[in-house]
Amino acid sequence: MPEHRIVVVGGGAAGLELVTSLGHRYRKSREASVVLVDRSRTHLWKPLLHAVAAGSLDRNEEELNYLAHGHRHGFDYRYGPMVGLDRAARVLRCGPTVDDEGRQITPERDVPYDTLVIAVGSVTNDFGTPGAAKYAVPLETPDQAVRFNRRLINACIRAQTQEGPVRPGQLHIAIIGAGATGTELSAELHHTVRQMIATGLHRIKPEEDVRIILIEAAPRILPALPERMSAATADLLRGMGVEIRTGLPVSEVSAGGITLSDGSFIASELVVWAAGVKGPEVLRDLAGLETNRLNQLVVHETLQTTRDPDVFAIGDCAACPRHGHPNPVPPRAQAAHQQASHMVGQIERRLAGKPLEPFRYRDFGSLVSLGRYSTVGNLMGGLVGRAFFIEGMFARLMYRSLHKMHDYALHGGRRVVADTIARTVSRRPDRVVKLH
């Protein structure tokens, strides 16, 4: 029987866990081959991006190289962006890649498949707000997180060395969107900016010159999470000095700041957009596959796209029905992790000619890290029998466990234990802030 060609596009929280498992499963058999296609050469778990943006995490410490990981775990890696799809010929179209000097690295090429899994994640949704694309930095990729961090360091060094006093707005940071990403970023920045200033930038007075403003269109921060969690987090943030503005959407972003829908202006030269996600542009009209209004691929509970049973979608880019809920499965790391595990079983069933099984999302709760200050969360259902509010050390351990689960899926238990011991011994969790 010819080898079944499994191609996964996107090596993120969902796709990389999937190819790692499949690589192990089929590396020695002639039953199937596994190929990962990604437009990037390295993987960084996305929930760490706010720490990279704040400067408390160096991306190089956490990044994983696809080529080396594929070699170790039994899958092939193809470098390049998905730019199209021919469903009739069953080939994925990959665009070329070029280096910094514009020289081609990989040519345009076709990757044939028998089963295709699309796991290209999501992009920031700025809802077409004027000035957002030009003046606000999104947090979708490690490069964007590093770009924001550079802007922040440059702004502090400029303020330290300029002739006149610090201008109003010059060291203000406005974060648009108080979901988990924006909220975590505000707390992390509060700490790292002060640490940065304490490293010799004595002309800056943190209490007078630095403001961190968290802006949310909904009536409260963390609008998708339980009210108690939102209230506890807002109290902690206000206690630190983070300003919270809720109930008004942003109508414009400009070089000097943000205009809210009631016409009020918030001076801020550093703006992060962390409000909402949608499917990447490449999914629009992708070989006639169905998308929803957020440009996500619509899939059945089996994770198969509605118009092609050979094409699956998982993670943020998929709109997967959620059993017993009006809204689809949320775009979260725990959903990506669960869908990747379910997808391994689906492929095994597919190869064995057995019927596929529906995916059932289990919400284990939500955790929001406020950096070194605290962690808050609510644990749900299956884990403790009922919804449960947690805060502090226990919440922090639970928060770290989500990342550990991802590491476990990629590297196995021994490596995770060794890494945890190494971090504890070397005190790496207490990293100093990055200044370059």
Ligand SMILES: Cc1cc2nc3c(=O)[nH]c(=O)nc-3n(C[C@H](O)[C@H](O)[C@H](O)COP(=O)(O)OP(=O)(O)OC[C@H]3O[C@@H](n4cnc5c(N)ncnc54)[C@H](O)[C@@H]3O)c2cc1C
């Ligand atoms: C700052 C931040 C903090 C977050 N914190 C949390 C949290 O605490 N808890 C939680 O549950 N969730 C959190 N999330 C959400 C979580 O990160 C996502 O839900 C999760 O990463 C989705 O996984 P994914 O595999 O679908 O996409 P991703 O992890 O984004 O991976 C997508 C992959 O596809 C590749 N790709 C994209 N386009 C193409 C293309 N055209 N061709 C080839 N490859 C492509 C990308 O390079 C990437 O490797 C956070 C997100 C952010 C941005």
